[in-house]
Amino acid sequence: xxxxxxxxxxxxxxxxxxxxxxxxxxxxxxxxxxxxxxxxxxxxxxxxxxxxxxxxxxxxxxxxxxxxxxxxxxxxxxxxxxxxxxxxxxxxxxxxxxxxxxxxxxxxxxxxxxxxxxxxxxxxxxxxxxxxxxxxxxxxxxxxxxxxxxxxxxxxxxxxxxxxxxxxxxxxxxxxxxxxxxxxxxxxxxxxxxxxxxxxxxxxxxxxxxxxxxxxxxxxxxxxxxxxxxxxxxxxxxxxxxxxxxxxxxxxxxxxxxxxxxxxxxxxxxxxxxxxxxxxxxxxxxxxxxxxxxxxxxxxxxxxx
Numbered sequence: 001x002x003x004x005x006x007x008x009x010x011x012x013x014x015x016x017x018x019x020x021x022x023x024x025x026x027x028x029x030x031x032x033x034x035x036x037x038x039x040x041x042x043x044x045x046x047x048x049x050x051x052x053x054x055x056x057x058x059x060x061x062x063x064x065x066x067x068x069x070x071x072x073x074x075x076x077x078x079x080x081x082x083x084x085x086x087x088x089x090x091x092x093x094x095x096x097x098x099x100x101x102x103x104x105x106x107x108x109x110x111x112x113x114x115x116x117x118x119x120x121x122x123x124x125x126x127x128x129x130x131x132x133x134x135x136x137x138x139x140x141x142x143x144x145x146x147x148x149x150x151x152x153x154x155x156x157x158x159x160x161x162x163x164x165x166x167x168x169x170x171x172x173x174x175x176x177x178x179x180x181x182x183x184x185x186x187x188x189x190x191x192x193x194x195x196x197x198x199x200x201x202x203x204x205x206x207x208x209x210x211x212x213x214x215x216x217x218x219x220x221x222x223x224x225x226x227x228x229x230x231x232x233x234x235x236x237x238x239x240x241x242x243x244x245x246x247x248x249x250x251x252x253x254x255x256x257x258x259x260x261x262x263x264x265x266x267x268x269x270x271x272x273x274x275x276x277x278x279x280x281x282x283x284x285x286x287x288x289x290x291x292x293x294x295x296x297x298x299x300x301x302x303x304x305x
Contacts, residue, residue, distance in 0.1 A: 008057030010090035010173035013118075017105045020095045021125045025156035026050055026063045029166060030185060051180045057170050058178040062089060086112060091149075091172040092120045093165075098130045098153075100141045110145050119149035119172045123165060128155040191218045194264055198232055198276070201259040205252065206244065214245070219277075228272045230264070233279050245278045253278065 014022040030052045052059045062085045086092060094113060096106065113120050122142055127135060135153050143151065150168045154161040195216040202214050215235040222229045234245055234256070246253050257276050265272045 005175065006056075007175065007177065008170055008173040009060070009176050009178050010057075011060045011062055011088060012169050012173075013062045013085045013089035013092045014095060015086065015092055015109065015113075016095035017109070020097055021156045022063055022095050025093075025095065025123070025125060025154070026061050028156045028159055028162055029059075029061065051184045052166070053178060053180070053182040053184075054166075057173060058180065058182075059166070059169055059173065060179055086116045086118070089116075089118045090174060091169055092116055092118050093123050093169070094120055094148075095123045095125050096142065097126055098124050098135060098138050100138055102141065102145060114146060120146070121150045121152060121165075121168055121172075122148040124151070124153040125156055127153045127160060128158045190268070191221060193267060194218055194221070194230060195232065197263045197267070198234070198256065198260045198274075201256045201263075202234060202245070205255055205259065214241075223270070226271065228264075228268055228270055229275075230272055231275045231277075233277045235279050235281050237280070237282060239280055242278050242280050 014026055016022055030050050050061045050063070052061065092113065094109065102110075122139075124135065124138055124142075130138075139151050139153070142148070149172060152161060152165045152168055154165055156162075195218050199214060199216045202216070206214070217233045217235060219231040219233055220229070221231075234253070236242055236245055244252065245256075247255070253276050257274050261272050261274050264274065
């Protein structure tokens, strides 16, 4: 597929505060929906690995959970995932919002980035929300904080300047063979992506009614010639949450299923029959055993160096 003398391949880590648009940007760059997006912070819980293969090279994107102050074991897992990713990347993309205010959260990330060995590209996202002339001011504010290899303003939502960002990433990747074959888009198991798609719809539809303590477990996935039969459980932390997830007459649960089904069908390229249940697991975000059961294993994040 490639001539190693001119082909580049490597790992690009997406890092930033929660809700800055990392998953939206990664989905935009690879042209498919893999990471879930929501207006709630800390939506991405695992490090998601996706692959973009072009004639010039292959970029393996590592989409990390947002760096924030951990409040429970799940939060600690997420922060650890993000910080470990910095050590493994060939290039780091730091996503920020278009603002001239650099808060404590950003200062914490800057300290992490200064310790990183990989080159850092500052990506100012959501440029569609501000006037063009203001962007230079924002660039100037961030430039004073640390030396960036590149500064690229983009709109992940609108797709503005994405090609320029991809070109910049390739500049800093080493020459060498591809890590994955050219048809690979993600290393995420299909079950995990299906669970994440259901969780995304739950987060969006429930809005502020439920805190962030919702997980989705795929109980079974069976493929027949014409259809996928999928059974999944939405796990919440309290009995009071269970009633909200189910909704009056089961309406909310039906809405979550109806919203998730088209995305799952698009990914699996087949009709889907989706059945959802709701289960209460008290304080699951602070239970190592339950975290492991729901796909968050801290052992996966041990430093390989």
